[in-house]
Amino acid sequence: MARPKSDDKRNALLLAAEQVFAQRGLAAAPTSAISKQAGVAEGTLFTYFRTKDELVNALYRSIKLDLADALMSRFPRQGPVRDRLEYLWNAFVDWGVANPQRLNVLDQLSVADTVSDESKAVGYEPFAEIETLAQTSIKTGVLQAYPVEFVAASMKALAETTMAFMTAYPAEATRYRKVGFEVFWNGVTGNTKS
Template sequence: MARPKSDDKRNALLLAAEQVFAERGLAAAPTSAISKQAGVAEGTLFTYFRTKDELVNALYRSIKLELADALMAQFPRRGPVRHRLEYLWNAFVDWGVANPQRLNVLDQLSVADIVTEESKAVGYEPFAEIEALALHSIKTEILQAYPCEFIAANMKALAETTMGFMNAYPDEAGRYRQIGFDVFWNGVARDKA
């Protein structure tokens, strides 16, 4: 009879994959290095994930769902759009500053061809509410009529720039956090007030 799979081992393999991908990049990360980092035999990795692609997709989903929890668990469903977007900004910046390795790996996975459409859909689903807010805000002329994907990409890029400044200048982290959001808001809002 086969041994039951352990959540601890599965999580150790996901964490090891994250660490190895952060150090080597996705393409240059063999499963043997991931197994070694996790402290298990390479065959054990394939007990939990049939292929490296399956491992990559599981890691992508895991990180996206963790990020969704960080952003959406206390997301204000009501109130001015600016305040709701600023909440998302702060939650994303907090998560990224606390998890730079995970953010780096998520950036790699987000452009990886081996991440399936199914995994992308699972990763996107918790964020659908944000897209709905953006679309409504465009329709009601609170935000500029830019494509939602463009707004999201700009928010992410400015947030990551902000994180870099916050890490480089920790004594001024709060100032850079606010500057970053103000630059984002002024770029997408119709009324800059």
């Protein structure tokens, strides 16, 4: 009779994969290194994940759901668009500063060919409300009529720049968080102060 699987071992393997991917990169991370980092035999990894690709997809889903919880659990569903986007900005920046390794690995996984369309759909679903907000805000003229994907990518890039400055200059972290959002908001609304 096979032993029941342990959530603790599964979670240890996911954390080990995150650590190894952050250190070595996704392509250069053998399953043996992940097993060693988790403190289990390599065969144990394959008891929980049939392939490295399955492990990659499970990790992608885990990180995306953690990020969704950080952004969406207290997301204000009413109120001015600016306030709602600033809430998302602050939640994302806080999560990224607190979880630099997870952010690094999520960036790698987001462009990995091994992440399935199904995993991408699962990872996207909790954020659908944000896309709807952006589309509605464009239709009503609150935001410029830029492609939503471009706005999202711009927000992410500027937020990651902000995170880097907040980490490098912790005494100025509050200022950089605010300045970063102002630059983003002015860019997507067309507000230019000359």
